[in-house]
Amino acid sequence: MGNDINSARELRLPESLCEAGEQMIKGTRFKTVEELLSFVLQELTSCKSAQSEAQERKVIEERLRDLGYL
Numbered sequence: 001m002g003n004d005i006n007s008a009r010e011l012r013l014p015e016s017l018c019e020a021g022e023q024m025i026k027g028t029r030f031k032t033v034e035e036l037l038s039f040v041l042q043e044l045t046s047c048k049s050a051q052s053e054a055q056e057r058k059v060i061e062e063r064l065r066d067l068g069y070l
Contacts (some may be wrong), residue, residue, distance in 0.1 A: 004015045021033035030036040 018033055021036055025031070025033060025036050028036075030039070041056060
């Protein structure tokens, strides 16, 4: 894996997934499926996203505990 922000790797995806991505980007700011996937992966791997998931998990656990499930 390169450390250069502009370095890239080639990935292989099922054709049906690529077609679905192409349909999804119509009318959005994304010009390519690659731009969409880069955005999604950045969001999923960001620390902020991880913090949100941890907070959501904590709230769910508290609710389950209050209901007697935990």
